[in-house]
Amino acid sequence: MSDCVLLGDRGYLSSTIQLDLFETANIKLETPMRINQANYKKQPYVFRKSRKRIESLFSQLFDQFMIRRNYANFFQGF
Numbered sequence: 001m002s003d004c005v006l007l008g009d010r011g012y013l014s015s016t017i018q019l020d021l022f023e024t025a026n027i028k029l030e031t032p033m034r035i036n037q038a039n040y041k042k043q044p045y046v047f048r049k050s051r052k053r054i055e056s057l058f059s060q061l062f063d064q065f066m067i068r069r070n071y072a073n074f075f076q077g078f
Contacts, residue, residue, distance in 0.1 A: 002026050007051050010034060
């Protein structure tokens, strides 16, 4: 991937990671800022809406395939 925008969560706030991605592959990593950060700005609505849709989809897949309660040792057992 290159020349794109990736949505990340608050765990990817590191400016060094963002700078490295941008310099190597021209990827802009969009992460929401924490409220207690200096120069806090709310993430644009488009990104918040997309992120909510992604999180909802992950939650539905986890529930549907019971991923949290799966005790398979191999992928074939999944």
